[in-house]
Amino acid sequence: xxxxxxxxxxxxxxxxxxxxxxxxxxxxxxxxxxxxxxxxxxxxxxxxxxxxxxxxxxxxxxxxxxxxxxxxxxxxxxxxxxxxxxxxxxxxxxxxxxxxxxxxxxxxxxxxxxxxxxxxxxxxxxxxxxxxxxxxxxxxxxxxxxxxxxxxxxxxxxxxxxxxxxxxxxxxxxxxxxxxxxxxxxxxxxxxxxxxxxxxxxxxxxxxxxxxxxxxxxxxxxxxxxxxxxxxxxxxxxxxxxxxxxxxxxxxxxxxxxxxxxxxxxxxxxxxxxxxxxxxxxxxxxxxxxxxxxxxxxxxxxxxxxxxxxxxxxxxxxxxxxxxxxxxxxxxxxxxxxxxxxxxxxxxxxxxxxxxxxxxxxxxxxxxxxxxxxxxxxxxxxxxxxxxxxxxxxxxxxxxxxxxxxxxxxxxxxxxxxxxxxxxxxxxxxxxxxxxxxxxxxxxxxx
Ligand code: ADP
Ligand code: MG
Numbered sequence: 013x014x015x016x017x018x019x020x021x022x023x024x025x026x027x028x029x030x031x032x033x034x035x036x037x038x039x040x041x042x043x044x045x046x047x048x049x050x051x052x053x054x055x056x057x058x059x060x061x062x063x064x065x066x067x068x069x070x071x072x073x074x075x076x077x078x079x080x081x082x083x084x085x086x087x088x089x090x091x092x093x094x095x096x097x098x099x100x101x102x103x104x105x106x107x108x109x110x111x112x113x114x115x116x117x118x119x120x121x122x123x124x125x126x127x128x129x130x131x132x133x134x135x136x137x138x139x140x141x142x143x144x145x146x147x148x149x150x151x152x153x154x155x156x157x158x159x160x161x162x163x164x165x166x167x168x169x170x171x172x173x174x175x176x177x178x179x180x181x182x183x184x185x186x187x188x189x190x191x192x193x194x195x196x197x198x199x200x201x202x203x204x205x206x207x208x209x210x211x212x213x214x215x216x217x218x219x220x221x222x223x224x225x226x227x228x229x230x231x232x233x234x235x236x237x238x239x240x241x242x243x244x245x246x247x248x249x250x251x252x253x254x255x256x257x258x259x260x261x262x263x264x265x266x267x268x269x270x271x272x273x274x275x276x277x278x279x280x281x282x283x284x285x286x287x288x289x290x291x292x293x294x295x296x297x298x299x300x301x302x303x304x305x306x307x308x309x310x311x312x313x314x315x316x317x318x319x320x321x322x323x324x325x326x327x328x329x330x331x332x333x334x335x336x337x338x339x340x341x342x343x344x345x346x347x348x349x350x351x352x353x354x355x356x357x358x359x360x361x362x363x364x365x366x367x368x369x370x371x372x373x374x375x376x377x378x379x380x381x382x383x384x385x386x387x388x389x390x391x392x393x394x395x396x397x398x399x400x401x402x403x404x405x406x407x408x409x410x411x412x413x414x415x416x417x418x419x420x421x422x423x424x425x426x427x428x429x430x431x432x433x434x435x436x437x438x439x440x441x442x443x444x445x446x447x448x449x450x451x452x453x454x455x456x457x458x459x
Pocket of ligand 1: 164
């Protein structure tokens with residue numbers, strides 16, 4: 013391959029990265045990479061330190077690969093090599109990426125994270141519905157449900173999905189204008205416009221978009237003036253057939269401090285819930301991240317992390333990063349033995365999160381039975397059912413084994429617990445109001 017062609021490509025990719033990630037990120041990280049070679053469908057770039065390598069791989073690797081495949085479709089992979097001889101000055105401390113300069117509409121919104129695309133969103137039972145709904149919105153110009161309302165606990169992928177929708181539309185239909193921003197930012201812009209008596213251009217900017225995405229709307233709870241403005245913007249856009257996508261940590265019905273008319277507007281499109289992670293999803297996400305980073309992690313270690321870090325995906329990512337950083341720093345392979353030590357804080361936090369006693373207490377309160385009934389031998393339906401729900405939640409939310417759970421419920425056998433879990437799963441599948449009840453309890457216990 014001709015050197016000049018390669019160099020020109022590399023320059024174009026670098027210029028693009030600079031544009032997308034901003035001057036700060038460019039100076040700190042991106043211009044410290046150098047092109048090594050392109051061979052066998054792989055782009056190899058070199059950086060002076062291992063730390064820089066990790067940083068580049070996790071934050072920019074996928075984007076660099078994508079940009080390069082656009083230049084040369086033969087290239088499908090990227091490798092980052094460490095070449096200490098490239099070191100110039102001491103590396104500057106990590107700086108947050110600056111907002112990329114874009115056109116006005118983009119500036120009005122918030123920057124999109126290039127890692128948050130559909131391609132790197134792992135789909136599993138807890139998020140498949142939200143994912144499907146988001147894809148539908150991203151792939152169609154016609155509005156099918158308005159708004160799309162995504163909700164779920166913190167760190168479960170709402171922002172990721174919203175960015176993915178925005179990226180997808182930008183790539184598929186670049187003429188459509190998309191604004192993505194947080195509700196906080198919306199409020200901030202609005203207050204600023206009020207102060208500068210510039211509400212007209214504020215309104216115009218929002219009302220001229222094709223797709224408006226507002227993240228974390230729970231932030232405008234109790235902020236009456238912002239809600240009012242949001243409500244009008246919302247209605248104006250819906251009336252003109254523009255698409256709106258909203259996220260929040262709760263469903264419209266559960267959102268507190270939101271005016272009734274706005275609440276009912278929010279809930280009148282499609283409401284899609286992202287549920288707590290399951291073991292399978294966590295393992296899937298770990299596998300995907302490992303593959304993206306191009307590193308080797310023993311199966312047992314991946315399983316251990318998926319088993320122990322039961323919180324949200326953000327916790328999971330940080331645990332994984334910690335394991336990788338640690339083993340690279342001490343220069344050892346990742347082994348199962350070293351993990352508990354590296355992750356002991358996270359594991360403790362995650363184990364501590366829910367106890368069986370807490371579950372029993374909350375479930376008893378919820379169904380208005382006595383905590384003692386959780387241990388008692390009474391079989392009347394009105395106490396047996398709550399007890400089964402508590403056993404089910406104990407299995408779902410703690411790391412306790414079936415026999416351990418049985419013991420905590422008045423010394424019952426593990427088969428009783430197994431039966432309870434099955435029973436509740438069956439009921440959830442056939443009775444949606446019961447399913448909601450259990451879901452609500454789970455949320456209450458987890459938070
Ligand atoms: P939320 O907005 O719901 O608080 P985020 O979208 O910020 O959560 O997700 C937290 C982190 O977890 C992000 O880095 C995101 O990329 C990652 N993440 C969440 N869900 C998934 C998933 N299904 N597949 C891959 N990464 C995920
Ligand atoms: Mg978010």
